[in-house]
Amino acid sequence: MTSAELLARLIPDLDAHRGGDLKVTSPTDSAELASLKMDSAADLEVKIVAAVQAFHLWREVPAPRRGELVRLLGEELRAHKEDLARLVTLECGKILEEGRGEVQEMIDICDFAVGLSRQLYGLTIASERPNHVMQENWLPLGPVGIISAFNFPVAVWSWNAALALVCGDPCLWKPSEKTPLTALACQALFDRAVARFGSDAPAGLSQVVIGDAKIGEQMVDDHRLPLISATGSTRMGRAVGPRVAARFGRSLLELGGNNAIIVTPSADLGIALPSILFGSVGTAGQRCTSTRRVIAHRSIIEGLFDQLASNVTALAESGRIGDPLDPKTLIGPLIDEAAFQTMQTSLEAVRPHAVRVVGGGRVLAESGGWYAAPAMVLLDGQPESVLTETFAPLTYVIPYDTLEEALAIHNSVPQGLSSAIMTTDLREAEFFKRHSDCGIANVNIGTSGAEIGGAFGGEKETGGGRESGSDSWKAYMRRQTSPTYHGHARPALAHGITFEV
Numbered sequence: 001m002t003s004a005e006l007l008a009r010l011i012p013d014l015d016a017h018r019g020g021d022l023k024v025t026s027p028t029d030s031a032e033l034a035s036l037k038m039d040s041a042a043d044l045e046v047k048i049v050a051a052v053q054a055f056h057l058w059r060e061v062p063a064p065r066r067g068e069l070v071r072l073l074g075e076e077l078r079a080h081k082e083d084l085a086r087l088v089t090l091e092c093g094k095i096l097e098e099g100r101g102e103v104q105e106m107i108d109i110c111d112f113a114v115g116l117s118r119q120l121y122g123l124t125i126a127s128e129r130p131n132h133v134m135q136e137n138w139l140p141l142g143p144v145g146i147i148s149a150f151n152f153p154v155a156v157w158s159w160n161a162a163l164a165l166v167c168g169d170p171c172l173w174k175p176s177e178k179t180p181l182t183a184l185a186c187q188a189l190f191d192r193a194v195a196r197f198g199s200d201a202p203a204g205l206s207q208v209v210i211g212d213a214k215i216g217e218q219m220v221d222d223h224r225l226p227l228i229s230a231t232g233s234t235r236m237g238r239a240v241g242p243r244v245a246a247r248f249g250r251s252l253l254e255l256g257g258n259n260a261i262i263v264t265p266s267a268d269l270g271i272a273l274p275s276i277l278f279g280s281v282g283t284a285g286q287r288c289t290s291t292r293r294v295i296a297h298r299s300i301i302e303g304l305f306d307q308l309a310s311n312v313t314a315l316a317e318s319g320r321i322g323d324p325l326d327p328k329t330l331i332g333p334l335i336d337e338a339a340f341q342t343m344q345t346s347l348e349a350v351r352p353h354a355v356r357v358v359g360g361g362r363v364l365a366e367s368g369g370w371y372a373a374p375a376m377v378l379l380d381g382q383p384e385s386v387l388t389e390t391f392a393p394l395t396y397v398i399p400y401d402t403l404e405e406a407l408a409i410h411n412s413v414p415q416g417l418s419s420a421i422m423t424t425d426l427r428e429a430e431f432f433k434r435h436s437d438c439g440i441a442n443v444n445i446g447t448s449g450a451e452i453g454g455a456f457g458g459e460k461e462t463g464g465g466r467e468s469g470s471d472s473w474k475a476y477m478r479r480q481t482s483p484t485y486h487g488h489a490r491p492a493l494a495h496g497i498t499f500e501v
């Protein structure tokens, strides 16, 4: 199937979006996939008005019925999983197997949200006054602005949209300008679900905004979007957070990571090695949960580094880097030349401090894509440059002597998303869980590949937001405390106050 055929299957109305201003290329070979029209400020205004109108109608639809729409969306995703995964692969360059995994995350969050649509529980709280009941109610919040990144071009939308929709909120989605086609494909699948759902799904319930940072800023500043859920770099979050706060909006930020795996002397290397490799070089190191640092006990670091080095060298030499649609490929391209150059800059910055450096160069230049051989860097400490997240297959291997020291190194970066320890010692595992400052703390599991059922997100410069599972849905609703008096006599005042008029 050609890319044109795939696009036609997934985005029946693609022609309506074609235009001159946004060229979409595939990182696999830098060939153009399509050229799209960007939304103007006036276009966005129309979409926001439609989203507000949709909110007034959608909030009145019972939540379990709203869940039915998300159930149908999940069915469309199941039916189109392979096509959508291919488009994810073509547009962002992750290998097809990971494209499938990403669509599976979408299906999973839809299932989760369907169940949730019958469980948006509030509380009944004991009142201090006679004949009073005090409830805590969760009410729809309003249209949600979703800003997503290129590396999970569809799953991140679904984590937000599936929850927002059952909570009663329309969605306005600005995907990365590098991956707008997968967004249009999701919108088309959503439209199919709506067609099967019936007329109580209002127009404007889910809309895509195509454009760059400028139109994103317009969303961020608009008070009619009470929640902005933004995924991307810490730099982006630094701009978004204060702007949303300035209008007293709510933001849900999923920003950079600088995730580490601590490998203790008791670790089972048969578990540790594949976990480190998937975390470091999987998705070409372009997950916010990718493993950027391995903090290994000094007694095992040399042997571990040798094994990591020989594994990544073998990947490069055995043709496992390349076309992400090819089933034998494990590492696809970086998103673009700028990503490759950033990786080189980080390598140059760390080189003077390195004990050994393996890999890191460009491969398959003739393809037109920016493919990098994964780099492993053995260090004897944690230099300044390691504190910055590099979105590439670049992993720093750092020694430690005591577990306290390992955690100190671990926590000394500004980001706080995912963390891991490889150990067979219960005490080490529990010490790690208590002291890791991250939102996610894995034991004998790598840093990437979190399940949707848990709350996903991190602390510090990762932004503090939580999305997908657990009680993340609360971010998409507003909490109302509602005391009711049901007695006959003059009601008592709280706090024991008497006020006789």
Ligand code: UN1
Pocket: 105, 151, 152, 156, 231, 286, 287, 288, 289, 447, 448, 449, 450, 451
């Ligand atoms: C991201 O890279 O932005 O935990 C999200 C994981 C995936 C999500 C990554 N479930 O690796």
